[in-house]
Structure formats: structure tokens, C-alpha cells
Amino acid sequence: MSPSTPGPATAESAPLEATAHHLDEIAERVLWLSTSIIHHANRVRPNTSGLKVGGHQASCASMVSIMTSLWFDQLRSGDRVSVKPHASPVLHSLNYLLGDLEEKYLTTLREYGGLQSYPSRSKDPETVDYSTGSVGIGATAPIWGAMASRYVQTSTGHAGSGRQYSLVGDAELDEGAVWEAILDPGIADLGEVVWIVDMNRQSLDRVVPNIAAGRLEAMFGAAGWQVITVTFGALLESLFTRPGGSALRTRILEMPNAEYQRLLRCSPSEVRDRLPGDGTGHDEIAGLIADLDDDTPAAAIRNLGGHDMSALTEAYRRIDDTRPTVIIAYTIKGFGLPTEGHPQNHSSLLSVDEYETFAAELGQDPAAPWSRFDDGSELASLCNATARRLRRDPVPARADLTIPSDSGRTPKGTSSTQAGLGRVLLDLNRSAPDIARRVVTVSPDVSSTTNLAGWVNKVGVWSAAERHN
Ligand SMILES: Cc1ncc(C[n+]2csc(CCOP(=O)(O)OP(=O)(O)O)c2C)c(N)n1
Ligand SMILES: [Mg+2]
Missing domain, CATH: 3.40.50.970 (Thiamin diphosphate (ThDP)-binding fold, Pyr/PP domains)
Structure with a gap:
């Protein structure tokens, strides 16, 4: 656009x-x-x-x-x-x-x-x-x-x-x-x-x-x-206000999808024959459509x-x-x-x-x-x-930020990748807060087991509406 x-x-x-x-x-x-x-x-x-x-x-x-x-x-x-x-x-x-x-x-x-x-x-x-x-x-x-x-x-x-x-x-x-x-x-x-x-x-x-x-x-x-x-x-709504209209409405609403779909492929005269159905509303619906011209029942069913x-x-x-x-x-x-x-x-x-x-x-x-x-x-x-x-306003240019390529930390011993991620995010928050501000994690409910608790504590939790803690 x-x-x-x-x-x-x-x-x-x-x-x-x-x-x-x-x-x-x-x-x-x-x-x-x-x-x-x-x-x-x-x-x-x-x-x-x-x-x-x-x-x-x-x-x-x-x-x-x-x-x-x-x-x-x-x-x-x-x-x-x-x-x-x-x-x-x-x-x-x-x-x-x-x-x-x-x-x-x-x-x-x-x-x-x-x-x-x-x-x-x-x-x-x-x-x-x-x-x-x-x-x-x-x-x-x-x-x-x-x-x-x-x-x-x-x-x-x-x-x-x-x-x-x-x-x-x-x-x-x-x-x-x-x-x-x-x-x-x-x-x-x-x-x-x-x-x-x-x-x-x-x-x-x-x-x-x-x-x-x-x-x-x-x-x-x-x-x-x-x-x-x-x-x-509008055509069906106006038919519903006529005598027999309420029976027609019920009939269409209660008709199985397959039967409705079949009516869409019928000729106008077949629609006229089939529309009243064989339920309690038959006579009322037949009376209503008897007054309509040839094409109206078929037009109504697709309205x-x-x-x-x-x-x-x-x-x-x-x-x-x-x-x-x-x-x-x-x-x-x-x-x-x-x-x-x-x-x-x-x-x-x-x-x-x-x-x-x-x-x-x-x-x-x-x-x-x-x-x-x-x-x-x-x-x-x-x-x-x-x-x-x-027409849309142009999107403001992105700030020119340098993403650090090294956290300055050499991992020692054995650690899980989850612990590593938690550490990297904390380091990022300290050394490059402008970049960290652009990082969003989306699973606050799995922060402790994923070692993100420290990060979440630092950057906080956001929700669409104000929430009382
Ligand atoms: C995940 C997935 N599963 C299956 C399909 C195959 N597929 C393509 S269209 C379709 C049915 C679409 O029906 P609907 O959403 O009602 O759209 P319509 O064509 O009726 O407007 C399916 C199951 C797909 N595209 N993606
Ligand atoms: Mg569909």
C-alpha cells in the first residue's frame, strides 16, 4: 500500500x-x-x-x-x-x-x-x-x-x-x-x-x-x-420478514452443509422444488416461494x-x-x-x-x-x-549500531548451551545496552530452567497491558 x-x-x-x-x-x-x-x-x-x-x-x-x-x-x-x-x-x-x-x-x-x-x-x-x-x-x-x-x-x-x-x-x-x-x-x-x-x-x-x-x-x-x-x-433478510420467512430462515440455518452446497448447483426450478424440504416448515416455505418469480429462490439461496x-x-x-x-x-x-x-x-x-x-x-x-x-x-x-x-509513512532509518563480535569472556570447563546463552545475554546487556534493548525473548515462563532468569531480571517483563505484580 x-x-x-x-x-x-x-x-x-x-x-x-x-x-x-x-x-x-x-x-x-x-x-x-x-x-x-x-x-x-x-x-x-x-x-x-x-x-x-x-x-x-x-x-x-x-x-x-x-x-x-x-x-x-x-x-x-x-x-x-x-x-x-x-x-x-x-x-x-x-x-x-x-x-x-x-x-x-x-x-x-x-x-x-x-x-x-x-x-x-x-x-x-x-x-x-x-x-x-x-x-x-x-x-x-x-x-x-x-x-x-x-x-x-x-x-x-x-x-x-x-x-x-x-x-x-x-x-x-x-x-x-x-x-x-x-x-x-x-x-x-x-x-x-x-x-x-x-x-x-x-x-x-x-x-x-x-x-x-x-x-x-x-x-x-x-x-x-x-x-x-x-x-x-439483503434479499434473504427481506424474504425473512414476509409470511413464511421465519420458516425459511430456520430451514436454511438448519440445513446440512452438503444439502446447502447441492442447492447451489441446482437450476432455478430444482431450487424451487427442493427448498421447502420435508420438515415442519414445508408448507410455509412453499407458500412464500410460490409468490416469487422464477429466479428469486435461486438468487436467495446464494445471498x-x-x-x-x-x-x-x-x-x-x-x-x-x-x-x-x-x-x-x-x-x-x-x-x-x-x-x-x-x-x-x-x-x-x-x-x-x-x-x-x-x-x-x-x-x-x-x-x-x-x-x-x-x-x-x-x-x-x-x-x-x-x-x-x-499510503504509508516511510519507516524511520535504523540507528547505526555496532554489534560486538566478542563478549570478552572465555568459557572455562564444561557448561550447557543454555547457560552460555544466559551468560551472553547478560554480557550484552552490560557491554552494549543499546543492542540488548533490541533483543526480546518470548518465553518468560521458562526463564529459570533456560538460564534466562538473570537476563529477565535485568531487562524486565513486558505485557500488552499494565499488570499488577
Ligand atoms: C499446514 C497446511 N496443511 C494443509 C495444506 C493444504 N491445503 C491447502 S488449501 C487447504 C484447505 C483450505 O481451505 P480453506 O482454508 O477453507 O480455504 P478455501 O480454499 O476454502 O477458501 C488445505 C488443507 C496447507 N496449505 N497447509
Ligand atoms: Mg473454505
């Missing part, structure tokens, strides 16, 4: 509020670009080795609305975001629209020296806050980011403040490391931590069998997190909160910053693509024909897919305004 080509802050491009309609239009372009980045790598770029290239169009599509609304409506320059590994093309598309990534990179996904398979701080050419890839690692990294940022802020005053977002796939919550982090009592103080779970009910090769949201909400809640669930979009810009922006506004927050946003894997909701869509790619049909639906040119918004348009102004809002 340190764009190279944002427009100047002119009066004519000044404050333009991003409406839900704007956000939908931008999301459509982000969906197109992220799909195209992967399509190009697999179906257009010459492949001399014949080996699979890969990429995850459906995992990207699942997160396009969440990420577009976050970047264009919510993020501030001090915020940092860890992006679900398989959504890296969405991040590239946003950075491209914001002028932070040059067009020449869009054809290089998974090429040697090109855009990386997963977000990489060191190898991707644009702003990437956290490297992710192994699922679960990116989810928890911003917790460390929050702690590090607070530590630096209290010790040097140069870290600033900002939220630490994690954009997490629902199956990432299967990783043990995630729960180890959530349960740590130190985390409950970190109000800047915000997780957004892309609840598409799909993992890699399977539809997740249970409806797990209630259990997840309770688990986050028990750990002291603010829990916000974004379940339905989830994680694709509804107003529902998302409303959820962001409820973040209270007094404790970590998790937003559980219901989504559809592959949303807007021909593969949407297909149980085997994890790494499936659009065929050339499907891509061309998709381009025609969006009014895009499959032979020239990299268009930004037209100069002077409202959407271009929004890109410029967002890029300016997210």
Missing part, C-alpha cells in the same frame, strides 16, 4: 464515499482480474515444461467481496493484513487497481521470479504485510504483529497503531496452532486484532460436514473475543452476508477495539464463477470457453484483460482516494 501511481490530491477527486454499489462494481473487476491472473498463467502463457502451474480461482472468488470492502471502505494506513494464502491473486488485483503493482507482473503468477503462489513479503514486488502459505500460520501471524507493534510503540514510540487483520479460510480453523493462539490469555487484551473468517464451508477436497458456526462462535466467545456473524444478505457489501461494512462498524474480534462471514466458494459451490472446485480452472463466456457477461475483453477503471470515472477517483488513504 505504498502506491507508485496514485493521482494527486485534487479537489475534483477528493472525498467520494464508496457506496455498496461502487463496492460491487469494484469487486466485479477484482473478480475478473484475479480470475484472469490465474487463467493467464495456466491457459495463455506458453508452458514449455508441460508441468501444472495451478492457482485457486474459487478460493479467490470466495473472498473478493470481503477484501474489496475492506480495502476500499475500511483499511487505514496503519493497518496490516494477513491474506488467506489461496487468495493472493485478489491481493495482487487490489494492489494493481491502487497503483501499487505494475501491469507487467499480472502475467507472471507462479513464474520464476514472478508473482508468488502465496503472498510473500520478500518475493512479491508489491506491498504484502504477511507471508502466508501453510494454512494456519497466516491466521496467527498478526497476533505477533500486534504484540511486536505494541512493544515497539512502548519502547520507542515509533510503531504507531493500527488494526491487525487476518483473513482466514474456514478450514484454517482446523489447525491446532490457531486455537493455541486464541486461548492464550495475553491475546484478550489485543483489541486491534480482527479476524475475518471466509465461511465457505469448503476445504480442499470436501464440503465441511457439520454446520460449525455455532460451535465456533461459542469457542471464540469463551476466549473473550467479540464475535460478529454475517450470515445473510450470503459475505458477499453483501452493506452487511460487511455494517459488521466492520461494529468492531469495538476493546478485545480481539472475529467476523464470521458466510460466503460461497467460487462466487460469481461457473464453478461456484462445486464440491471439487478448490483447484479447478475455468476452461477457455468458460472464461470467454465469463468475459462476455462482464463486458471484458479476454484478449486484453488488464483494464483499470477509465480515467475521470468515479471508480478511478475511488481508487485514487483509497491509494492516498493507504
Whole structure:
């Protein structure tokens, strides 16, 4: 988010509020670009080795609305975001629209020296806050980011403040490391931590069998997190207010994931037949949908909160910053693509024909897919305004410190490496306190057995919030 080509802050491009309609239009372009980045790598770029290239169009599509609304409506320059590994093309598309990534990179996904398979701080050419890839690692990294940022802020005053977002796939919550982090009592103080779970009910090769949201909400809640669930979009919410609406709501909430997923692949008439189910609400639901036109029941079943810009922006506004927050946003894997909701869509790619049909639906040119918004348009102004809002101050230069290469002590006799480490740190604190001030050990609860007690006694213990000893 340190764009190279944002427009100047002119009066004519000044404050333009991003409406839900704007956000939908931008999301459509982000969906197109992220799909195209992967399509190009697999179906257009010459492949001399014949080996699979890969990429995850459906995992990207699942997160396009969440990420577009976050970047264009919510993020501030001090915020940092860890992006679900398989959504890296969405991040590239946003950075491209914001002028932070040059067009020449869009054809290089998974090429040697090109855009990386997963977000990489060191190898991707644009702003990437956290490297992710192994699922679960990116989810928890911003917790460390929050702690590090607070530590630096209290010790040097140069870290600033900002939220630490994690954009997490629902199956990432299967990783043990995630729960180890959530349960740590130190985390409950970190109000800047915000997780957004892309609840598409799909993992890699399977539809997740249970409806797990209630259990997840309770688990986050028990750990002291603010829990916000974004379940339905505006169309479903309005149907719920009609006669029979409450039965429809119960039916959708109680439907097994596999059945819900099946409905996503049904024709409008099949949805109409299947939606009432065979439970107690059958007649009420049948009555409700009898009054709807042919396409509405099928549109309603895919009208989830994680694709509804107003529902998302409303959820962001409820973040209270007094404790970590998790937003559980219901989504559809592959949303807007021909593969949407297909149980085997994890790494499936659009065929050339499907891509061309998709381009025609969006009014895009499959032979020239990299268009930004037209100069002077409202959407271009929004890109410029967002890029300016997210521009980061340069990081202050690091002090020029000399690290001693010799502690001046020659070990005698036999000693453990742990004792050696404790001794070296104490010596460092004495001979080079400016360097020692930059050393942080992170296991205060294992200080005596690791010979760090002397060091901890000298430098003290830090925590995110004031604690009474
Ligand atoms: C530690 C680890 N285990 C397994 C994998 C293989 N893997 C890649 S994607 C994936 C499932 C991802 O599901 P989810 O997080 O729900 O993302 P989605 O694609 O549904 O958006 C798995 C298990 C991995 N990348 N890292
Ligand atoms: Mg998933």
C-alpha cells in the first residue's frame, strides 16, 4: 500500500464515499482480474515444461467481496493484513487497481521470479504485510504483529497503531496452532486484532460436514473475543420478514452443509422444488416461494452476508477495539464463477470457453484483460482516494549500531548451551545496552530452567497491558 501511481490530491477527486454499489462494481473487476491472473498463467502463457502451474480461482472468488470492502471502505494506513494464502491473486488485483503493482507482473503468477503462489513479503514486488502459505500460520501471524507493534510503540514510540487483520479460510480453523493462539490469555487484551473468517464451508477436497458456526462462535466467545456473524444478505433478510420467512430462515440455518452446497448447483426450478424440504416448515416455505418469480429462490439461496457489501461494512462498524474480534462471514466458494459451490472446485480452472463466456457477461475483453477503471470515472477517483488513504509513512532509518563480535569472556570447563546463552545475554546487556534493548525473548515462563532468569531480571517483563505484580 505504498502506491507508485496514485493521482494527486485534487479537489475534483477528493472525498467520494464508496457506496455498496461502487463496492460491487469494484469487486466485479477484482473478480475478473484475479480470475484472469490465474487463467493467464495456466491457459495463455506458453508452458514449455508441460508441468501444472495451478492457482485457486474459487478460493479467490470466495473472498473478493470481503477484501474489496475492506480495502476500499475500511483499511487505514496503519493497518496490516494477513491474506488467506489461496487468495493472493485478489491481493495482487487490489494492489494493481491502487497503483501499487505494475501491469507487467499480472502475467507472471507462479513464474520464476514472478508473482508468488502465496503472498510473500520478500518475493512479491508489491506491498504484502504477511507471508502466508501453510494454512494456519497466516491466521496467527498478526497476533505477533500486534504484540511486536505494541512493544515497539512502548519502547520507542515509533510503531504507531493500527488494526491487525487476518483473513482466514474456514478450514484454517482446523489447525491446532490457531486455537493455541486464541486461548492464550495475553491475546484478550489485543483489541486491534480482527479476524475475518471466509465461511465457505469448503476445504480442499470436501464440503465441511457439520454446520460449525455455532460451535465456533461459542469457542471464540469463551476466549473473550467479540464475535460478529454475517450470515445473510439483503434479499434473504427481506424474504425473512414476509409470511413464511421465519420458516425459511430456520430451514436454511438448519440445513446440512452438503444439502446447502447441492442447492447451489441446482437450476432455478430444482431450487424451487427442493427448498421447502420435508420438515415442519414445508408448507410455509412453499407458500412464500410460490409468490416469487422464477429466479428469486435461486438468487436467495446464494445471498450470503459475505458477499453483501452493506452487511460487511455494517459488521466492520461494529468492531469495538476493546478485545480481539472475529467476523464470521458466510460466503460461497467460487462466487460469481461457473464453478461456484462445486464440491471439487478448490483447484479447478475455468476452461477457455468458460472464461470467454465469463468475459462476455462482464463486458471484458479476454484478449486484453488488464483494464483499470477509465480515467475521470468515479471508480478511478475511488481508487485514487483509497491509494492516498493507504499510503504509508516511510519507516524511520535504523540507528547505526555496532554489534560486538566478542563478549570478552572465555568459557572455562564444561557448561550447557543454555547457560552460555544466559551468560551472553547478560554480557550484552552490560557491554552494549543499546543492542540488548533490541533483543526480546518470548518465553518468560521458562526463564529459570533456560538460564534466562538473570537476563529477565535485568531487562524486565513486558505485557500488552499494565499488570499488577
Ligand atoms: C499446514 C497446511 N496443511 C494443509 C495444506 C493444504 N491445503 C491447502 S488449501 C487447504 C484447505 C483450505 O481451505 P480453506 O482454508 O477453507 O480455504 P478455501 O480454499 O476454502 O477458501 C488445505 C488443507 C496447507 N496449505 N497447509
Ligand atoms: Mg473454505
